[in-house]
Amino acid sequence: MSKKILIATQKPFAKKAVEEISEICKNSEYEMILLEKYAEQADLIKAIENVEAVIIRSDKITQEVIENAKKLEIVVRAGAGYDNVDCQAATKNDVVVMNTPGQNSNAVAELAFGMMLFMARGKFNGKAGTELKDKKIGIHAYGNVGKNVARIAKGFGMEVVAFDPFVPAEMIKKDGVIPLTSVEELYKTCDYISLHLPSIPATQKFINYDLISSMKKGAAIINTARKEVVCEDSILKVFAERDDLKYVSDIAPVKKEEIIEKFGDRCFFTPKKMGAQTLEANVNAGVAAVKQIINYFEKGDTTFQVNK
Ligand code: 3PG
Secondary structure (H helix, E strand, O other), X not given: OOOEEEEEEOOOOOHHHHHHHHHHHHHOOOEEEXXXXXXXXXXHHHHHOOOOEEEEOOOOEOHXXXXXXXXXXXXXXXXXXXXXXXXXXXXXXXXXXXXXXXOOHHHHHHHHHHHHHHHHOHHHOOXXXXXXXXXXXXXXXXXXXXXXXXXXXXXXXXXXXXXXXXXXXXXXXHOOOEEXXXXXXXXXXXXXXXXXXXXXXXXXXXXXXXXXXXXXXXXEXXXXXXXXXXXXXXXXXHHHHOOXXXXXXXXXXXXXXXXXXXXXXXXXXXXXXXXXXXXXXXXXXXXXXXXXXXXXXXXXXXXXXXXX
16 A cells, blocks of 8 residues: 655645646555644544544644554654644654755745845835945844855845854855854844744744844844844834834744734834745645655655754
8 A cells, every 4th residue: 555645735826836746646546635724633633543644834733642542653844834733752663754855945035025025115105215225134043044144135235144053154245245243243233133043942933132232223123033033122122222223034923913013114024934835835845745744754864854
């Protein structure tokens, strides 16, 4: 009997991505099961019960899901951040967890610029806005998305700096980007601060009162990373003290209503996480995910395993 691969995507992939995954499954004799736009976590728990592999996006793979998935051998998060997967529970239950790094990073980087332009042009309100050219952009965390942001920023004629204590300065310099040694400098000196930190215990509310209140006059934080890395109470506090700063985020903060009510003209939040929501990113990440599953089953390839 062939192994079953479940695609569990509350926010569905583009049709073409599903077709390509389906074709790969068929050619390699795996059975593909599709669970899209499911209403409740219980639907995921039921669908995963009988499969050996699952491809997800921001779908939540909790301890409960893992413990109910008796046949499950591998979870692949079609995307970068795997904070939605309980890796400890997976490891405990001998389930391999992988992500597909880099596959959707251009899409996220492009959205960051869409958001920057939207704010620079006063949300297209017809009044004179500003340009990105000659402005300074600070990339906070220089991974795959950060690298793409740097590439595009140079096309706009921006000055590009980055802070990432885990990436050697030489590697950042090679991209024509100035590496900073202090995060404080990034917040103090940039017109745009583009966030690309993962959501891990060490980064929760990392963008705090001190960093936000130190920002340059008129600066904007562009968050295409995770809402958890920004301290929302600090946004509320600093924005009440200063009327020049802007905050845009690709995923609404928990305190969205309060922030919008008080500072709506200086903020914008996408209704659904849109960063990776392009045809290209869906195909790239979805196809990479299914290939990684097949390579794991057939060759034991654990290259992209994150819970080693
Ligand atoms: C990621 O971590 O890859 C992005 O946040 C994309 O998330 P999504 O697949 O849920 O849109």
